[in-house]
Amino acid sequence: MTRHAQHDRPAALLAVLTALVLVLGGSLAGAVPAQAATTKPLTVSLTFDDGDADQMTAAQVLAQNGLTGTFYIVTGYLGAPGYMQRSDLSTLAAAGNEIGGHTVTHPDMVPLSAAEATRQACQARATLSSWGHQVRSFAYPFASVNQRAQAAVRDCGYTSGRGLGDVKSVTGCADCVTSETLPPRNALLTKAPDQVERSWTLADLQNQVTQAKSRGGWVQLTFHHISDDPALDPAVSPALFAQFAQWLSAYAAVPANATSVRNVGDVIGTPVQPVVQAPTPAPAGPGVNGVQNPSFQTTSTTSPSGLKCWQYGGYGANTPTFGTVVPGRVGTNTRAATLSVSGYQDGDAKWLPTFDLGDCAPTVVPGHTYSLREYYRSDTVTQFTVYLRDTDGAWHYWTSSPWFAAASTWTQAAWTTDAIPSGSTGISFGLNLFTDGSLTTDDAALYDSVGAPALTTATTTNTATLARRTAATLTRVAPRVPAPAARVTAAVGQDDPAGVAGDLAH
Template sequence: MAKTHARWTAAGSVVAVAASLLGGAVFAAPAQAADPPVITLTFDDADGDQVAAAQILNQAGLKGTFFTPSGYLDATGYMTTAQALALQTAGHEIGGHTVTHPDLVQMGADEAKRQICNDRVNLANKGFRITSFAYPFASTSDAVLQVVRDCGYNSARGLGDLESKVPESVGFGFAEAIPPLEPMLTKAPDQIDNTWTILDLKNLVTKAQPAGGWVQLTFHHIGDGIDPTTNTADPLTVSTPLFQEFVTWLAGEQAAGRATVKTVDQVIGGTVKALVNGPAAPAPQTTGNLIKNPGLETAPLVAGGLPQCWAAGGWGTNTRAFSVATPGHTGTAAGQMVMSAYTNGDGKLLPSLDLGECAPSAVPGHIYQIKAWYKSTAPTQFELYYRTGLGTWSYWNLAASPLYNAAANWTQVTYTTPPVPAGASAISMGMNLISIGTLLTDDFELTDTASAAPAEATAAILAAATASSLGTATGTVVCGLAAGGCYQNYQAGVIHWSSVTGARITKGAIDAAWAAQGWENGGLGYPTSNEIGGLKDGGVYQNFQGGVIHWSPATGARITKGAIDAAWAAQGWENGGLGYPTSNEIGGLKNGGVYQNFQGGVIHWSPATGARITKGAVRATWAFFNWENGFLGYPTSNEITGLKNGGVYQNFQGGVIYWSAATGAHPNAGAIRVAYASQGWENGRLGYPTTNEFAIGGGAVAQDYQGGRITWSPTSGTSITYR
């Protein structure tokens, strides 16, 4: 069970707990006056302006709990380690908040342990006493709760489980129990943002005073909330005057005995448990496509989440929503972001900023090539980040790509990064929106251009280029492709090399068709020949590991593969009656079927029937009866000729279609077909069918033939009348 932003998921459990408490209280003794509520002031994310907030607390004699991601310490805009240690010395508590502040339920078990356990270890090694934890985004699950226990924490805070100014929280109750029923998921009101007033803040305290209990307030920025890296204000900001006013009032409530202010550790108590290290991170990947789940096809770990290894990102004042769109550029999934309102900042989908499960490995000084496919209603660009130290992710300044134009159709873009900064161990990137619009992204590639090209590849590519008319090279040999492949761009095309296929040239329309399938990562794999010309009507073709691409001036570049390609070959390729293909395979048919259009007909394939050709009048009649979705189903043979008077027929799962020049094409099925067979088909007295089956009343049907009629009724079966 996953739990995120608890006010939408915890209502039932709160009601259940309340009911059980009421049930147990029916015969209880009269209640005594409640103790004053305990108020805890918590601060999330180690934002640098919280240091000034702590000084305000110090002046009022109050202490708070600061939940601090260890990967944020000493980063631009955040507290330094020295500042956080000074807070602890002054009596404030430092708590854990993961290393990089991820959504824990979207991660695998090992990465969650690294984030939670290593964060506590990192902070302890810096000199902090760590017993309390807070879930980033208030996102947790039963499994994550257990990890927090296993990592040695005494408690963990959620959000949105107590009543506040947020309308959806009505009825949740005003305070957590002391001690909490579940210390690994303690209740708290929603986080405080720039819409809260002094009355909203006071209400969190005063509404808890009649019954007592524990209320944890959650702050982020105190001041103007301006992020120095983006120069924009964070909505999760409380102004300094408002915070000062509330703290002064709260100190007065404590002095009057109407509230008590404590840290989380003071409320929960308990000893400091032994440190537990998380699992070692996976070994860095340095070759091939460094993106995990590049096509976004691997489903999320929790329902409704993003594809594995992908996370939502962004900053500033805007409204963005992330989802999975179907279909993708290839496969069934693409990332979709809708920016419905925009003031500043951006939004993006990018590989998870984690400690090794998903984040692409990087080598300082190396240059990386990024490829991605996108569709967008607004301009977009790549934004980049890099990881250093214990897990600090930083915006890669001056590394963003140029803006790419809006694109109604799937479009691939390629961008080469600057050299990776010193100390970096991983990078991440996403295509963003900086305006209202909808962006779809899919089929990402990230390769290290510094991967050494094998001498065999360099020599083979050079030889292929020398023997071609590609012109001069426009880039260096780039390796790290699938199966250890390499490529080099030239003025008039590209040469790809792999140890299995050698060096092969792709260019023009065939190269574009291959690119649309994901290059060597798609179903076609690497090319196994260069273009071969001399075909009918000026056509050319090129062989690939997974199929063939044919091109002609009339039909463009089209892919054939598998059983459909074999069926076309059996008809003489483009020289047969089918001519050239006019589409690629098209899927989504009944029972997993696919089809492909050709100049002279169509080839349909299904697992049960194989690849079969339909054309002309027979195909038109099958289409009239709704193709494979009608009673005929899929064809089970090609057209069979040699019938009387030049006729043909074709078998289908649900019957037969007959055609003759005199009668046209008509289906024949069921009991009427059995009766027709008993008369010798078209060679008998009935000849060819001249109509389709038609109703004659009373549930009966009939079909006319050149020499008579076959009638069927549910009561009397079939009967034949001759002309």
């Protein structure tokens, strides 16, 4: 066969095929539904953030309609009032739902150090995995993410990380795409619409699905509270969620709609990765103050309190006002923290070192005792309230010191704890107000009792009036985490309204 003959053979075959298409074209077109030309395969994932207890209502609705979802859990809040119990996760998984990670304490991950971001992502996954869950998927708290956060999620073994606000929705991003691509261009930051809020209607939810039918791809819907409580938002009513689930199940059952509902991990499809452990930072050495930013000098634009490594704390029925004053105890350009409480009925308020996994909260050693110190001025009594972090990264109320008397001049409150119980890795403490009054604090310190510096001034106590109160068992707490400014946010769940020995940051 000559080279010329080899060249002409494909051309002849193409001519035959073209003629065949012209002859059969009419019948082939009639065999394909008209909708197939405009409908592309679409995958929908139903996701639920934070582990709010009322999401178990959604789980029942999903099961009734043959659907499943991905539940992103803040592991440090599990078991706290208003949040799921560990047994709930087992119930979810048994019904085919996916358990995903949402950090330990729900921080904005952008301002975190690489080490703290890694601890937040890895510890959450390690804890969930130790309870028997196959953890692949992650959701960024507040949808706040940078390259450092993505690296932490990747290095901790997650196969995807969900953002928010990059897909067109009724509440924003009108010029955005209607769905994420499959596979996603960046699995560590997948695109999703804004979180579902109370203002959304059934039509809004349905449109989030149907508007993507010509593009196809992937739509992730993000829910928080499933509740009729008007104080909770983001939330949807149980009735609305049930209506949408019924509609989605029926819609996906129609082959012409080319729509399926799948868990996030199954959509990505990457196998479960090995668990990665993140080590706890070493404790401060003998004679070294373990408190970060002890004199409130370092401000922070990313901390809700405005001060690096400090958070607002408190619980119960009272109205606290937090602030700072210049000068502080020593010098003219120094700063002290102020607190006033009015309308007191119960609970308390205080400044606390941030509940985190090591960048701010001091590391402690079980069996050791610690000297807590802080200068104060107040017009009423005060006391140290103490919290401990466990090996899973969750925070618990532990104990309180004796009362310290009111002081019009700077006075150092000092108290030595009992031995730290086993299973504890970190500590947070602060002088509180548990009545109407005002309190100014400065120069906080925590030392291992062995090697602690001598006290510089006498302390004032009032142990005869009321002995220190202690909790018989550690009581898990879930502080409210304010959202970063000017961002689409995924708010955390409802706090403990009763304040059962817990700390709920205001």
